[in-house]
Amino acid sequence: MNWETIIGLEVHVELDTKTKIFCNCPTTFGSPPNRNTCPVCLGLPGTLPVLNEAVVEMAVKAGLALNCEIQRTNKMDRKNYFYPDLPKAYQISQYDLPICTGGYVEIASGEEVKRVRVHRIHIEEDAGKLLHDEEDPVSFIDYNRVGVPLIEIVSEADMRSPEEAVAYLKAVRSILQYAGVSDCRMEQGSLRCDGNISVRPYGQDHFNAKVELKNINSFKELQKALEKEEKRQLELYSFNEGEKVVQETRRWDAAKGRTISMRTKEDAHDYRYFPEPDLKPVYIEEELINKMERQLPELPDEKSRRFLKTYGLTPKEVEILVGEMALSQFYEEVVESGADPKASANWILGDFLRSMKEMELTAEEQPLKAEDLAKLIELIEKGTISGTAGREVFDEMMETGKPPEKIIQEKGLKQISGQDELQAIIEKVIAENPASVEDFKSGKKQAIGFLMGQVMKASKGQANPQVAKSMLEETLID
Amino acid sequence: MSIEMTNLKYQRDLWLKGEASAKELVEDAFRRIDVTDGKVNAYLHLCQDEAMEQAEKIDAKRSRGEKTGALAGVPLAIKDNICTDGVLTTCASKMLKDFVPPYDATVVRQVREADGIIIGKTNMDEFAMGSSTENSAFKTTGNPWDLQRVPGGSSGGSAAAVAAETVSLALGSDTGGSIRQPAAFCGVVGLKPTYGLVSRYGLVAFASSLDQIGPLTRNVEDSGLALDALVGYDALDATSLRADQKGSYTVGMEESLKGLKVALPVEYQQEGLNPEINETLIKTAAELKSLGATVESVSLPYSAAGLSAYYLISSAEASSNLARFDGVRYGHRPESFETLEELMVNSRSEAFGQEVKRRIMLGTYALSSGYYDAYYQRAQKLRKMIRQQFEDIFRQYDIVLGPVSPILPFVQGEKIDDPLAMYLGDVYTVDVNLAELPAISLPCGFSKEGLPVGMQLIGRHFGEQTLLRAAYQLEKSLNLDLRNTIGKEASK
Numbered sequence: 001m002n003w004e005t006i007i008g009l010e011v012h013v014e015l016d017t018k019t020k021i022f023c024n025c026p027t028t029f030g031s032p033p034n035r036n037t038c039p040v041c042l043g044l045p046g047t048l049p050v051l052n053e054a055v056v057e058m059a060v061k062a063g064l065a066l067n068c069e070i071q072r073t074n075k076m077d078r079k080n081y082f083y084p085d086l087p088k089a090y091q092i093s094q095y096d097l098p099i100c101t102g103g104y105v106e107i108a109s110g111e112e113v114k115r116v117r118v119h120r121i122h123i124e125e126d127a128g129k130l131l132h133d134e135e136d137p138v139s140f141i142d143y144n145r146v147g148v149p150l151i152e153i154v155s156e157a158d159m160r161s162p163e164e165a166v167a168y169l170k171a172v173r174s175i176l177q178y179a180g181v182s183d184c185r186m187e188q189g190s191l192r193c194d195g196n197i198s199v200r201p202y203g204q205d206h207f208n209a210k211v212e213l214k215n216i217n218s219f220k221e222l223q224k225a226l227e228k229e230e231k232r233q234l235e236l237y238s239f240n241e242g243e244k245v246v247q248e249t250r251r252w253d254a255a256k257g258r259t260i261s262m263r264t265k266e267d268a269h270d271y272r273y274f275p276e277p278d279l280k281p282v283y284i285e286e287e288l289i290n291k292m293e294r295q296l297p298e299l300p301d302e303k304s305r306r307f308l309k310t311y312g313l314t315p316k317e318v319e320i321l322v323g324e325m326a327l328s329q330f331y332e333e334v335v336e337s338g339a340d341p342k343a344s345a346n347w348i349l350g351d352f353l354r355s356m357k358e359m360e361l362t363a364e365e366q367p368l369k370a371e372d373l374a375k376l377i378e379l380i381e382k383g384t385i386s387g388t389a390g391r392e393v394f395d396e397m398m399e400t401g402k403p404p405e406k407i408i409q410e411k412g413l414k415q416i417s418g419q420d421e422l423q424a425i426i427e428k429v430i431a432e433n434p435a436s437v438e439d440f441k442s443g444k445k446q447a448i449g450f451l452m453g454q455v456m457k458a459s460k461g462q463a464n465p466q467v468a469k470s471m472l473e474e475t476l477i478d
Numbered sequence: 479m480s481i482e483m484t485n486l487k488y489q490r491d492l493w494l495k496g497e498a499s500a501k502e503l504v505e506d507a508f509r510r511i512d513v514t515d516g517k518v519n520a521y522l523h524l525c526q527d528e529a530m531e532q533a534e535k536i537d538a539k540r541s542r543g544e545k546t547g548a549l550a551g552v553p554l555a556i557k558d559n560i561c562t563d564g565v566l567t568t569c570a571s572k573m574l575k576d577f578v579p580p581y582d583a584t585v586v587r588q589v590r591e592a593d594g595i596i597i598g599k600t601n602m603d604e605f606a607m608g609s610s611t612e613n614s615a616f617k618t619t620g621n622p623w624d625l626q627r628v629p630g631g632s633s634g635g636s637a638a639a640v641a642a643e644t645v646s647l648a649l650g651s652d653t654g655g656s657i658r659q660p661a662a663f664c665g666v667v668g669l670k671p672t673y674g675l676v677s678r679y680g681l682v683a684f685a686s687s688l689d690q691i692g693p694l695t696r697n698v699e700d701s702g703l704a705l706d707a708l709v710g711y712d713a714l715d716a717t718s719l720r721a722d723q724k725g726s727y728t729v730g731m732e733e734s735l736k737g738l739k740v741a742l743p744v745e746y747q748q749e750g751l752n753p754e755i756n757e758t759l760i761k762t763a764a765e766l767k768s769l770g771a772t773v774e775s776v777s778l779p780y781s782a783a784g785l786s787a788y789y790l791i792s793s794a795e796a797s798s799n800l801a802r803f804d805g806v807r808y809g810h811r812p813e814s815f816e817t818l819e820e821l822m823v824n825s826r827s828e829a830f831g832q833e834v835k836r837r838i839m840l841g842t843y844a845l846s847s848g849y850y851d852a853y854y855q856r857a858q859k860l861r862k863m864i865r866q867q868f869e870d871i872f873r874q875y876d877i878v879l880g881p882v883s884p885i886l887p888f889v890q891g892e893k894i895d896d897p898l899a900m901y902l903g904d905v906y907t908v909d910v911n912l913a914e915l916p917a918i919s920l921p922c923g924f925s926k927e928g929l930p931v932g933m934q935l936i937g938r939h940f941g942e943q944t945l946l947r948a949a950y951q952l953e954k955s956l957n958l959d960l961r962n963t964i965g966k967e968a969s970k
Binding site for chain 1: 559567579583681683797845
């Protein structure tokens with residue numbers, strides 16, 4: 001029997017507002033525990049939430065970027081459950097009237113372009129973080145994150161493989177980064193993802209029981225977790241134990257590389273949703289939608305088309321460059337500083353990415369200035385330094401952030417391309433190696449290799465090889 | 479020194495004229511408390527040091543010739559579910575017996591800015607759930623007219639504090655009648671403003687869509703003066719509204735009631751209404767007519783359903799609002815627990831009283847999946863209909879007249895084991911909260927036994943001025959002697 005995998009994703013994205021959703025606390029990541037808190041986000045008795053309008057604006061922007069319809073009448077609802085990371089014991093969220101509905105994201109599926117539909121996007125507040133002591137039976141709570149605005153993007157069950165799921169998540173991340181609504185850093189938790197997965201025989205029109213996977217913290221883990229769960233379900237069905245595939249929530253254990261059951265449908269929470277009485281309904285005016293539409297910058301799809309057309313790059317090169325907004329911006333800055341588009345792409349996709357990976361830097365953190373990289377490319381092209389020296393200079397630039405000219409000067413890497421200087425070295429090499437000169441003249445053309453080696457040695461490797469070689473040939477023939 | 483206790487305006491004018499210092503007014507208030515509160519038990523905590531300090535500051539302000547606020551020098555009390563920075567705010571619950579908020583409620587900030595002086599926090603039904611103040615975890619408050627009887631609730635401490643003449647102003651909160659009913663039981667004036675007129679920030683929420691803070695005073699004019707200090711849009715409360723009221727709410731009180739159209743719903747005079755209260759209602763209607771108003775019978779067919787809608791909506795919201803009291807961050811925590819769940823369950827089991835638990839369970843049930851449509855959703859539909867019904871009435875009438883409570887102040891312990899009977903006592907007050915309307919409760923007569931009987935006037939949204947004018951004229955014309963023995967004793 002042939003089986004088909006059905007995947008849908010729930011993506012939580014922290015919106016990049018300066019302050020929290022219902023109070024004026026900052027949303028800064030990495031502050032000391034409980035620094036970014038106040039009576040309102042701590043849910044102290046008597047305090048009330050007031051909706052930060054920037055959250056609505058950003059959610060509208062995200063919705064537009066993901067091709068959604070914007071709901072004009074919005075209300076907030078309470079989702080009730082007891083947990084210490086939730087100081088009010090309810091999360092203010094949206095239940096039956098989400099701010100955005102019915103969008104889509106385009107992904108590559110093999111050679112084809114596939115549309116993954118977005119079911120809905122709603123606004124909600126983030127919860128705090130629990131920290132458990134390894135030895136003592138004690139837990140600590142950090143409420144810095146509580147009240148940080150989130151949007152939850154729920155896809156339709158349109159993906160048919162873990163690869164498509166990863167492509168969808170990457171596309172969503174890149175679109176939201178471009179739209180400027182979130183930095184979408186999975187490692188800092190500003191982009192989080194739950195996966196829903198089921199399998200069914202080809203041709204069956206209803207879905208089998210689906211499993212929700214939690215605790216996925218990177219694209220790689222998403223791929224692995226889905227693959228593992230896909231395999232688990234397929235095995236159960238193929239051993240006629242399909243009844244063991246039940247609707248449940250399973251936790252991905254990255255260390256053990258497997259999923260573990262957390263709770264089944266029977267012990268699912270009853271969240272007792274009801275409209276949040278502390279907040280009035282929010283009406284979104286046409287004007288706001290238009291304003292957000294105008295504020296939307298060039299999105300990844302559009303940028304890819306432009307890169308292909310303008311810079312003569314390959315689709316693969318464009319995909320990598322555009323996939324990371326900061327990378328595409330850096331690339332364009334380098335090109336705008338005067339560097340050749342193709343050479344710039346080679347450098348960025350080659351040495352630059354490798355070096356960032358080795359140094360464990362993100363595109364935002366790396367020290368290289370676009371104009372410096374452009375300068376380096378130009379210096380190599382003009383022959384001021386050799387390609388090999390160029391790599392050395394580049395590594396130094398990544399280490400220190402110094403401009404290339406300075407490094408070349410400090411290290412004495414400048415190529416000797418000057419005719420007079422080179423001629424003097426060549427004359428000297430010819431004078432010192434009469435035997436090889438004789439060989440060359442008697443027809444042993446390979447002797448020039450030895451003589452070139454001597455020229456490079458005499459110039460301490462700084463002779464421009466192309467220039468030196470042609471000058472050497474001319475001198476010998478004369 | 480003993481200062482004759484009359485009312486807020488009198489006290490403020492004494493201070494303005496320099497005939498009494500704020501310090502003297504505050505000292506006198508504490509002397510009155512000393513004399514009476516051992517019997518009445520209106521107060522949960524007193525803030526003598528802070529009050530004296532505040533009084534000295536205000537007196538110093540005057541001696542420097544600085545501008546002072548509208549409540550300058552006036553000692554006042556605050557219901558213990560309204561947050562006071564640095565002062566215990568317990569909601570009369572074991573859960574919050576040690577809770578000291580690090581912030582002031584907006585109304586507390588407002589009275590402080592108006593140079594009013596907070597002298598203490600008053601007793602109440604736990605988390606404002608109840609109609610007798612017997613649901614307090616700490617003490618039982620007596621009705622100053624008859625100490626064996628309840629002062630009403632849930633703002634019973636505030637009403638008793640005013641009736642015992644210890645203060646001329648106390649703030650209360652009204653979710654389904656909690657200002658108006660104790661005002662009626664204690665023979666004082668209680669105003670429940672339009673929903674959104676007074677900020678709820680810092681009021682420990684019972685039912686967010688119904689709660690509203692308001693003043694309890696000894697007369698209608700003081701009610702208007704107090705309201706002046708409390709109104710105003712508050713950026714900290716998203717349900718706060720801007721009223722287009724200009725100037726004081728006391729302006730226009732002297733105007734005649736000629737032409738005022740009063741509606742008297744027939745449903746307010748049906749079975750269950752104490753005949754003595756009905757008599758007062760008829761007399762009050764007659765009094766309004768003699769003042770030039772017209773009084774006509776109308777029908778509010780949904781009013782009977784209001785009570786069910788109220789208990790479902792208020793309990794549903796309460797079940798969510800009170801969920802934060804889990805023993806994790808503040809509040810009562812059990813001596814021992816093994817698991818997280820045990821910590822939460824034991825905290826709540828040990829620290830919440832019977833009535834609070836009853837409402838949480840009722841509300842949780844009403845919101846549960848499978849029951850939501852039948853209970854919460856239907857209650858919301860009824861709420862809309864009740865609101866609509868009042869809107870229709872107010873197209874033709876200026877004021878709705880009705881009783882506050884169907885029963886007279888009852889003896890302590892008499893109803894505490896019969897929650898349903900207690901709930902039925904709210905039948906005339908809850909519709910006002912469901913419809914978000916303003917209403918004022920004022921004493922309009924006495925029972926044969928000499929217990930005060932209050933009536934309520936209900937107005938249009940933001941119709942406080944008309945309401946206050948009608949109440950003021952009625953009060954003047956009735957000219958009742960509203961001093962009780964306890965109050966007189968305090969003033970000796």
